[in-house]
Amino acid sequence: GQNIDQPTEMTATEGAIVQINCTYQTSGFNGLFWYQQHAGEAPTFLSYNVLDGLEEKGRFSSFLSRSKGYSYLLLKELQMKDSASYLCAVRSPANNDYKLSFGAGTTVTVRA
């Protein structure tokens, strides 16, 4: 089975930095994904890590440690539009499929 944990809520100030942690225990591992989901909208892809280390994409960075079953998403220079739910998802190799197992999501609220 899959067990993916992330905090329920986080609040930060505009212009600040927020780090969203995700820990996972899965049967096999073939990549970790972060998605952003605004209320009432579809999830949108942010990042993908399959090897240990940091992947940087503009204001967003994602880190992975496979030995620790741990990832984080770092949001820098927060903007009001970054208020959303951030979903951590893991892909496990099975039957050559690419389904994702998602955590419950972390709701980030950016305040002025």
Added chain:
Amino acid sequence: DTGVSQNPRHKITKRGQNVTFRCDPISEHNRLYWYRQTLGQGPEFLTYFQNEAQLEKSRLLSDRFSAERPKGSFSTLEIQRTEQGDSAMYLCASSPRDRVNEQYFGPGTRLTVT
């Protein structure tokens, strides 16, 4: 790309009725996924197609649920004899042959069973 589209966007039905949802993936995306999302939770995998072949079904997909992708393009998800517990957002996603790591989600169909 026009994106993944889903219809209808909202559906209200009475318990016991059958409903059918449609998903049109991004053109030439060969993989198509159905997920279900309830309030405050992440999406849960339901089923997955590669072209027209349904390769995996979750245990969440009871025998009241059936999905098809007859020509390897659009897909339909049917729920028979709906129950109140079926109320959720049903999300469809697709991914291209050469970038299987990327799943593009549609806007979802919100089902309310009264």
